[in-house]
Amino acid sequence: MTVLRDESTDSATFRQLTEELVTLLAYEATREIRVEPATVQTPVAPATGVRLSDPRPMVVPILRAGLGMLEGMTKLIPTAEVGFVGMVRNEETLQPVTYAERLPHNLAGRQCIVLDPMLATGGSLAGTVQFLVDRGADHITCICLLAAPEGIERLKELLEPLQIPTTLVVAAVDEKLNEKGYIVPGLGDAGDRLYGVTD
Numbered sequence: 427m428t429v430l431r432d433e434s435t436d437s438a439t440f441r442q443l444t445e446e447l448v449t450l451l452a453y454e455a456t457r458e459i460r461v462e463p464a465t466v467q468t469p470v471a472p473a474t475g476v477r478l479s480d481p482r483p484m485v486v487p488i489l490r491a492g493l494g495m496l497e498g499m500t501k502l503i504p505t506a507e508v509g510f511v512g513m514v515r516n517e518e519t520l521q522p523v524t525y526a527e528r529l530p531h532n533l534a535g536r537q538c539i540v541l542d543p544m545l546a547t548g549g550s551l552a553g554t555v556q557f558l559v560d561r562g563a564d565h566i567t568c569i570c571l572l573a574a575p576e577g578i579e580r581l582k583e584l585l586e587p588l589q590i591p592t593t594l595v596v597a598a599v600d601e602k603l604n605e606k607g608y609i610v611p612g613l614g615d616a617g618d619r620l621y622g623v624t625d
């Protein structure tokens with residue numbers, strides 16, 4: 427996290443560290459993944475273990491910055507399906523605008539794992555979780571690198587009344603948001619740090 431925060435870290439290193447960190451967070455985030463018993467034959471005797479249940483989990487990166495977390499996640503669950511949501515925050519109003527959405531219409535009974543490095547006001551993550559819940563997802567795990575207390579509160583407010591099991595896994599909770607809605611001390615604009623500055 428310290429190297430990610432450092433403004434002198436270049437994009438290539440930022441991407442690599444994001445991927446590595448996500449794989450560690452994914453270890454934590456998959457604790458509650460649904461599995462079923464599976465028996466295999468070892469050279470010595472039958473052994474019972476587990477395999478992922480059907481339907482398989484759906485991993486949902488929030489474009490653009492969430493894409494930097496996808497590879498690290500699918501390393502851990504290579505058989506997961508992937509759906510996409512594209513959102514950009516209007517930097518004046520701080521409201522998210524959805525510009526892309528490629529998800530199955532029916533997510534009934536699906537566990538969804540949402541990826542976005544930054545949970546700031548919570549608007550983008552809350553909007554994405556709402557998409558998933560509206561389509562029937564019944565278990566949500568969000569993985570973020572950094573969260574602001576304000577964003578965590580917003581997510582709680584959305585999710586508690588829905589009574590859907592939800593887990594938020596973060597590498598660090600920072601102090602606050604600044605007047606521009608940026609996480610303090612944070613790491614700046616995660617999308618820009620990963621892929622370069624856009625205007």
Ligand SMILES: O=P(O)(O)OC[C@H]1O[C@H](OP(=O)(O)OP(=O)(O)O)[C@H](O)[C@@H]1O
Nearest residue numbers: 490491514515545546547548549550617
């Ligand atoms: O919690 P919020 O206040 O909604 O802010 C967080 C969002 O802002 C960033 O995306 P951004 O809008 O910069 O788009 P990008 O990924 O294309 O850079 C970040 O990746 C989150 O999606």
Ligand SMILES: O=c1cc[nH]c(=O)[nH]1
Nearest residue numbers: 546608609614615616
């Ligand atoms: O600090 C922040 C807040 C929103 N989005 C980012 O990328 N960084």
Ligand SMILES: [Mg+2]
Nearest residue numbers: 615616617618
């Ligand atoms: Mg951005």
